Amino acid sequence: MSKPLNIVKSRFVPIAIENIDTDQIIPARFLKATTREGFGKNLFRDWRYNNDNELEPKADFPLNNPNFSGEILVAGKNFGCGSSREHAAWAVDDYGFRVVVSSFFADIFKNNAQNNGVLPVTVSEEFLQKIFALGNEATLTVNLEAQTITIDATGEQAKFDINNYKKTCLLNGYDDIDYLLSIKNEIKEFEKA
Amino acid sequence: MSTLFDKIWDKHVVKSIEGGPSVLYIDKHFIHEVTSPQAFDGLRKRGIPVHNVKQVVATADHNVPTIDQHLPIKEALSKMQVQKLVDNCAEFGIELYGLGHPYQGIVHVIGPELGVTQPGMTMVCGDSHTSTHGAFGSIAFGIGTSEVEMVLATQCLLQSKPKQMRITIDGELHKGVTSKDIILYIISKISASGATGYFVEYAGSAIRALSMEARMTICNMSIEMGARGGLIAPDETTINYVKGRKFAPQGADWDKAVAYWNTLRTDDDAKFDVEINIKAEDIEPMVTYGTNPGMGISVNENIPSEKAIDEKEKPSFLKSLQYMGFEPGEKIKGHKVDYVFIGSCTNARIEDLRAVASFVKGKKKSDDVEVWIVPGSKQVEAQAKEEGIDKIFEAAGFQLRQPGCSACLGMNEDKIPAGKYCISTSNRNFEGRQGAGARTLLASPLTAAAAAITGVVSDVREMI
Ligand code: SF4
Numbered sequence: 328m329s330k331p332l333n334i335v336k337s338r339f340v341p342i343a344i345e346n347i348d349t350d351q352i353i354p355a356r357f358l359k360a361t362t363r364e365g366f367g368k369n370l371f372r373d374w375r376y377n378n379d380n381e382l383e384p385k386a387d388f389p390l391n392n393p394n395f396s397g398e399i400l401v402a403g404k405n406f407g408c409g410s411s412r413e414h415a416a417w418a419v420d421d422y423g424f425r426v427v428v429s430s431f432f433a434d435i436f437k438n439n440a441q442n443n444g445v446l447p448v449t450v451s452e453e454f455l456q457k458i459f460a461l462g463n464e465a466t467l468t469v470n471l472e473a474q475t476i477t478i479d480a481t482g483e484q485a486k487f488d489i490n491n492y493k494k495t496c497l498l499n500g501y502d503d504i505d506y507l508l509s510i511k512n513e514i515k516e517f518e519k520a
Numbered sequence: 521m522s523t524l525f526d527k528i529w530d531k532h533v534v535k536s537i538e539g540g541p542s543v544l545y546i547d548k549h550f551i552h553e554v555t556s557p558q559a560f561d562g563l564r565k566r567g568i569p570v571h572n573v574k575q576v577v578a579t580a581d582h583n584v585p586t587i588d589q590h591l592p593i594k595e596a597l598s599k600m601q602v603q604k605l606v607d608n609c610a611e612f613g614i615e616l617y618g619l620g621h622p623y624q625g626i627v628h629v630i631g632p633e634l635g636v637t638q639p640g641m642t643m644v645c646g647d648s649h650t651s652t653h654g655a656f657g658s659i660a661f662g663i664g665t666s667e668v669e670m671v672l673a674t675q676c677l678l679q680s681k682p683k684q685m686r687i688t689i690d691g692e693l694h695k696g697v698t699s700k701d702i703i704l705y706i707i708s709k710i711s712a713s714g715a716t717g718y719f720v721e722y723a724g725s726a727i728r729a730l731s732m733e734a735r736m737t738i739c740n741m742s743i744e745m746g747a748r749g750g751l752i753a754p755d756e757t758t759i760n761y762v763k764g765r766k767f768a769p770q771g772a773d774w775d776k777a778v779a780y781w782n783t784l785r786t787d788d789d790a791k792f793d794v795e796i797n798i799k800a801e802d803i804e805p806m807v808t809y810g811t812n813p814g815m816g817i818s819v820n821e822n823i824p825s826e827k828a829i830d831e832k833e834k835p836s837f838l839k840s841l842q843y844m845g846f847e848p849g850e851k852i853k854g855h856k857v858d859y860v861f862i863g864s865c866t867n868a869r870i871e872d873l874r875a876v877a878s879f880v881k882g883k884k885k886s887d888d889v890e891v892w893i894v895p896g897s898k899q900v901e902a903q904a905k906e907e908g909i910d911k912i913f914e915a916a917g918f919q920l921r922q923p924g925c926s927a928c929l930g931m932n933e934d935k936i937p938a939g940k941y942c943i944s945t946s947n948r949n950f951e952g953r954q955g956a957g958a959r960t961l962l963a964s965p966l967t968a969a970a971a972a973i974t975g976v977v978s979d980v981r982e983m984i
Contacts, residue, residue, distance in 0.1 A: 346712060359598060363561075405712065405746070409950060410648050411646060433746060434682075493540070503677075506678070507676050507678070514571075517534045
C-alpha cells in the first residue's frame with residue numbers, strides 16, 4: 328500500500344539535465360541500507376554536496392536553492408536511465424516528491440516509481456521547456472483522474488498517458504502485489520497446465 | 521507470424537487485465553544482496569512464504585571483496601547486507617551460492633554457466649543486466665525490489681507487452697573487433713535511450729557466428745540503449761553450450777527440450793515495430809569518451825567537436841566532457857589511462873580471460889597503469905587457473921582477483937580514485953560509477969588489454 332494520489336498542486340524543482348541516470352539519483356555507495364526509508368537525504372548526493380560533505384552544499388544545484396521547492400520534480404529527457412535500483416524511486420519519494428515530470432522516462436524507473444506511489448508524467452519536449460522557462464514562484468497542477476498537467480499562471484495544459492490499471496492503483500494506493508496475491512489460485516492452475 | 525519474443529511471451533501469460541498489463545509467469549528468479557532485503561521484509565510483513573524456492577537462485581556479488589574473500593568483510597554495511605542475504609535465504613529455504621561456495625559469482629555469469637539459463641524461459645532479477653540471459657533465446661529483464669517481492673510471493677509479475685525492435689548485423693567482423701565493439705557501436709548509433717520501451721532481437725550472420733559468451737556480452741548491454749532486454753534465437757551454438765551443465769535437462773527431458781527449443785525462432789513474415797540493419801565490416805574497436813554509453817567512437821576517431829553537437833544537447837555534452845577532462849574534437853587514441861579493469865557481467869567470462877591472456881602472453885604492462893582482472897565467478901577463476909592463465913597475467917603484472925562485481929560499480933573497496941582514467945570492460949560510464957570522480961572509458965577486453973600494455977588508449981589491431 329502507498330499513499331493514494333490524485334491532484335497535486337505545487338511549486339516544482341527544475342533540473343534541466345538530460346539522461347539523469349540512477350547512479351546520479353542515488354549513488355551506489357548508498358545502496359547498502361536494508362530498509363526502504365531514509366534514501367531522500369542522499370537524493371542526487373554527488374550533485375548536491377561538495378566532497379560528499381553535507382556542510383558544503385553546492386549553491387547552484389536546484390535542490391539547494393531555497394527558491395525552488397514543492398512536491399513536483401521536473402527533469403530533462405530520459406530521466407531514470409541506468410540501473411534497476413528501486414532505491415532511486417525510494418529516494419525521490421522519501422525526499423517528498425509525488426510527481427516527476429519529464430519528456431521521457433526510462434522504463435524500469437517508471438515502473439518502480441508507480442509501484443511506490445510516485446507519478447511519472449510524460450509531456451512533450453516543448454511543454455517541458457515551457458515549464459523550465461517559468462519563474463520560481465510558478466505552480467503546476469497535476470490531475471491524475473483527468474490525466475492533465477496545467478501551468479497555473481497561464482492555464483496552459485497538457486494531457487498525459489497512463490495505463491488504466493496503474494491509474495487505478497495510484498488513485499487508490501494499491502500495489503501490484505496485492506492484486507497478484509488475490510489471484511494465487513489462477514497462478515497455481517497455470518502451473519499445473 | 522509471430523516473433524521469437526511473442527512465442528515465449530504468449531506461453532507465459534497467466535491472464536490479461538482489461539486495458540492493463542498481463543500477468544506474466546516467471547520461470548527463474550535470480551536474487552542478490554543489494555535488491556532483495558526489502559523484498560524479504562515485505563514477505564515477513566505480509567506473513568507469506570516464497571512461492572517456490574526451487575525457482576530462485578541466490579548469490580552474493582555486488583558488495584563482496586575481491587581479495588581475501590575467506591576473511592570477514594571489512595566494510596560494516598557491506599558485511600551486513602551480505603549477512604542479511606544469508607539469513608533471509610536460510611529463513612525462507614532458498615539455496616545460496618554465497619561467499620566461499622564454488623558456484624559463487626556475478627549473478628549473470630553463474631546462471632548460464634550452471635545451466636539454469638535455458639532457451640524459452642522467462643527470467644528476472646533485481647538487476648538491469650538480467651538482459652544478459654536473453655542470449656539463450658529467453659525473455660530476461662531487470663526488475664525493481666517491489667517486483668522482486670512479487671515474484672518471490674507469486675512467481676508472477678504484471679507487465680505490459682513492450683514494442684519490438686530487430687537489429688540485424690550481417691557480414692564478417694574485422695580481426696581484433698569483438699562482440700563488445702558491436703554493442704558499443706550500436707549504442708553509439710541509436711543513443712542511450714534509442715531502444716527505450718522496446719525488446720530487441722539481435723539477428724544476422726554476424727550474430728550467428730558468435731560464441732555463446734560473445735552473445736551474452738551483446739544482450740547484456742541492451743539496457744544501455746534503454747531496452748528492457750535483448751534476445752537471440754537459440755541455435756546449435758546455444759544447445760551445445762547448455763548441454764551437460766549442472767541444471768540442464770537430462771535424458772528424455774533433454775530431447776524434449778531440444779525439440780521445443782528448435783521451434784523458437786521468429787517467423788519469416790513476422791513484423792517488428794522497428795528494424796535496424798548494420799554491416800559488421802563498418803565496426804571498428806570502440807571506446808567511450810563521455811558519461812553515458814551512447815557516447816562511443818572508434819579508437820581512431822576524434823571526440824566530436826562542439827559544432828557536431830545539436831544545440832539542445834550541447835550543455836549535457838560539455839558537462840560530460842568537463843567531467844571526463846576531455847576537449848571537444850580531441851583525439852582519443854594515445855590518451856593516457858591509469859587503471860585497467862577487466863571484469864563485470866559484460867566481459868568476465870572464461871573466453872574474455874582467454875582472449876586477454878593470448879594477447880598479453882609474453883608482454884608486460886606499462887609501469888603507469890594498475891590492472892585488475894576480476895573473474896565473473898568462482899568457476900571462471902578455477903578454469904583460468906587450470907589453464908595457466910593466472911601465470912600469464914602474473915608475468916604481465918596484472919592482478920587476478922576473486923569474483924564479484926568489483927569496480928563495475930565500486931560498491932566494495934575496488935574504487936577508481938577521483939580524476940583517474942580507467943579503461944573498463946564493464947557496461948556503464950556514468951559519473952561516479954566506478955568511484956566518486958572516476959573517469960571511465962568503456963571498451964572490449966582486447967582494447968583494455970592493449971591499453972594495459974601501452975598505458976594509453978590504443979588500437980589493438982596494430983598489436984596483433
Ligand atoms: S557486474 Fe556490474 S553490471 Fe553486472 S551485475 Fe554486477 S554491478 Fe551490475
